[in-house]
Amino acid sequence: AQSVTQLDSQVPVFEEAPVELRCNYSSSVSVYLFWYVQYPNQGLQLLLKYLSGSTLVKGINGFEAEFNKSQTSFHLRKPSVHISDTAEYFCAVSDYGGATNKLIFGTGTLLAVQP
Amino acid sequence: DTAVSQTPKYLVTQMGNDKSIKCEQNLGHDTMYWYKQDSKKFLKIMFSYNNKELIINETVPNRFSPKSPDKAHLNLHINSLELGDSAVYFCASSQDPGRGGVYGYTFGSGTRLTVV
Numbered sequence: 257a258q259s260v261t262q263l264d265s266q267v268p269v270f271e272e273a274p275v276e277l278r279c280n281y282s283s284s285v286s287v288y289l290f291w292y293v294q295y296p297n298q299g300l301q302l303l304l305k306y307l308s309g310s311t312l313v314k315g316i317n318g319f320e321a322e323f324n325k326s327q328t329s330f331h332l333r334k335p336s337v338h339i340s341d342t343a344e345y346f347c348a349v350s351d352y353g354g355a356t357n358k359l360i361f362g363t364g365t366l367l368a369v370q371p
Numbered sequence: 372d373t374a375v376s377q378t379p380k381y382l383v384t385q386m387g388n389d390k391s392i393k394c395e396q397n398l399g400h401d402t403m404y405w406y407k408q409d410s411k412k413f414l415k416i417m418f419s420y421n422n423k424e425l426i427i428n429e430t431v432p433n434r435f436s437p438k439s440p441d442k443a444h445l446n447l448h449i450n451s452l453e454l455g456d457s458a459v460y461f462c463a464s465s466q467d468p469g470r471g472g473v474y475g476y477t478f479g480s481g482t483r484l485t486v487v
Binding site for chain 1: 402411412413414415416419426427461465473474475476478479481
């Protein structure tokens with residue numbers, strides 16, 4: 257069965273510094289990966305997704321992620337963070353079964369941007 | 372216009388009560404979902420409907436009953452509420468995965484349920 261692991265529960269970083277949020281997955285079939293962001297007291301918003309093709313995926317708000325099959329990773333990066341990027345970030349894998357599209361989420365990483 | 376809207380946003384109720392949460396999407400999607408987010412922010416799928424048909428039913432107490440009157444609406448009814456039901460419940464929608472694709476979800480803003 258598919259699963260994702262986000263090893264870092266919290267990542268503190270100073271404003272304008274680069275950041276990487278780690279995500280590792282396990283899957284026995286084709287892999288479809290997503291990153292979502294959850295701002296305080298809001299729903300989840302899709303940042304980016306990898307379905308196939310180029311392993312470097314660009315998303316909204318300046319974020320990007322790289323799919324690495326050999327390391328079973330899909331780390332999220334941003335070269336320079338802002339205070340407004342403070343939020344919970346979730347990695348997810350699709351348990352696509354042809355007729356169903358169940359997303360399995362990691363436990364989340366809180367990105368805490370400090371001035 | 373809100374794409375996926377849930378009501379109510381907050382719900383405080385006593386143990387043993389029965390309550391419902393409503394969800395509506397105006398995106399034209401065929402598939403809708405209910406997820407539960409616990410106090411540690413862990414998200415777990417509960418149910419999914421595709422064109423009013425139940426397609427995912429995870430291990431959830433049968434006190435929880437989803438209902439989809441049409442493909443734009445998915446409601447969640449909870450009987451005999453317990454303290455452990457306190458959580459944030461998210462509705463989401465996506466295009467029909469049966470069309471041969473993998474699609475991301477659009478989430479509602481959540482319903483924070485507190486059972487006292």
